[in-house]
Amino acid sequence: MTSTLEHRDLAPTRPATRATSAPGVEVHQLGARIGARIDGVRLGGDLDAGTVAEVRAALLRHKVVFFRGQDHLDDDSHQAFAERMGPLTTAHPTVNTGSKRIFKVTADKGMAANAWHTDVTFVDRVPAISVLRAIHLPPYGGNTVWANTVAAYEALTPSLRALVEDLWAVHTNSYDYAQRDEESEEPDANYSRADFAAQLFETEHPVVRVHPETGERSLTLGHFVKHFTGLNSAESTAIFTLLQNRITKLENTLRWVWQPGDVAMWDNRATQHYAVADFGTQYREMRRITVAGDVPVSIGGERSRVLRGDAEAYSRLDELIS
Numbered sequence: 554m555t556s557t558l559e560h561r562d563l564a565p566t567r568p569a570t571r572a573t574s575a576p577g578v579e580v581h582q583l584g585a586r587i588g589a590r591i592d593g594v595r596l597g598g599d600l601d602a603g604t605v606a607e608v609r610a611a612l613l614r615h616k617v618v619f620f621r622g623q624d625h626l627d628d629d630s631h632q633a634f635a636e637r638m639g640p641l642t643t644a645h646p647t648v649n650t651g652s653k654r655i656f657k658v659t660a661d662k663g664m665a666a667n668a669w670h671t672d673v674t675f676v677d678r679v680p681a682i683s684v685l686r687a688i689h690l691p692p693y694g695g696n697t698v699w700a701n702t703v704a705a706y707e708a709l710t711p712s713l714r715a716l717v718e719d720l721w722a723v724h725t726n727s728y729d730y731a732q733r734d735e736e737s738e739e740p741d742a743n744y745s746r747a748d749f750a751a752q753l754f755e756t757e758h759p760v761v762r763v764h765p766e767t768g769e770r771s772l773t774l775g776h777f778v779k780h781f782t783g784l785n786s787a788e789s790t791a792i793f794t795l796l797q798n799r800i801t802k803l804e805n806t807l808r809w810v811w812q813p814g815d816v817a818m819w820d821n822r823a824t825q826h827y828a829v830a831d832f833g834t835q836y837r838e839m840r841r842i843t844v845a846g847d848v849p850v851s852i853g854g855e856r857s858r859v860l861r862g863d864a865e866a867y868s869r870l871d872e873l874i875s
């Protein structure tokens with residue numbers, strides 16, 4: 554069978570690269586629904602306002618962006634760059650990370666944050682943006698995958714939209730391990746479960762939140778969900794599985810193969826992520842700095858509600874150290 558479309562009829566191949574108004578800064582799109590690499594930026598606190606604006610615009614559009622060759626960064630300049638994206642939040646609400654701002658993600662026992670999650674959804678002020686820097690990479694494996702939760706919402710059929718638009722979920726840092734895949738470690742697995750859940754938080758979030766900057770609707774779910782408000786555990790599991798499968802559909806994801814010097818930055822209000830635990834017992838270390846976020850708001854304008862945990866103390870802690 555011959556194709557009616559000859560190669561010569563096709564537009565010339567060109568990379569999906571877009572120049573920006575910031576000199577030398579280029580955004581190279583990596584997938585139709587998620588991901589871009591930003592070239593021509595040397596990250597740090599001293600970036601000019603035009604570059605910061607272009608980086609933020611690319612982040613809001615592509616949900617996760619990557620920078621290669623940032624070997625010059627240390628903890629201070631990593632933090633100084635993150636601060637250009639907004640006020641920072643504490644490294645972690647419960648875990649003593651040994652640093653106010655740096656959340657170290659280390660593993661040498663094949664453990665990783667290998668469960669789909671959005672960072673820290675068990676508090677009311679879910680972080681807005683996470684900035685992750687590769688410190689030590691294993692010789693193979695240890696990729697990270699992101700999924701676009703806005704695209705997942707937009708792909709729902711009208712009947713599924715009707716189901717989720719008034720649905721709320723309780724998120725907690727003390728999750729029900731019985732329901733989880735045996736191989737799955739808790740996100741941030743380098744910290745003990747006891748530490749992670751030392752202070753119990755439970756927050757009720759709308760399943761559909763309206764993004765404070767883009768106005769887009771996204772699904773707020775992930776590993777910290779305990780159940781849906783008003784539904785029993787079996788019903789919650791069924792709906793959770795249905796929606797998570799939509800979020801993590803491969804077309805909706807991007808898998809990043811880390812190189813030394815890489816930095817990834819994601820919009821935590823519009824994504825989930827998963828670190829693949831396929832590097833055996835080799836050492837892997839990443840460091841994350843987290844930008845504070847707003848309390849999610851539903852389509853109807855209702856804000857998330859704290860059910861347990863001292864969320865005010867969490868907010869005060871932020872203010873004290875920002």
Ligand SMILES: O=C(O)CCC(=O)C(=O)O
Pocket residue numbers: 658665666672683685696697740741826827828839841
């Ligand atoms: O280790 C990774 O690649 C991601 C870890 C993670 O979940 C995070 O930094 O929030």
Ligand SMILES: [Fe+2]
Pocket residue numbers: 666670671672740826
């Ligand atoms: Fe994470």
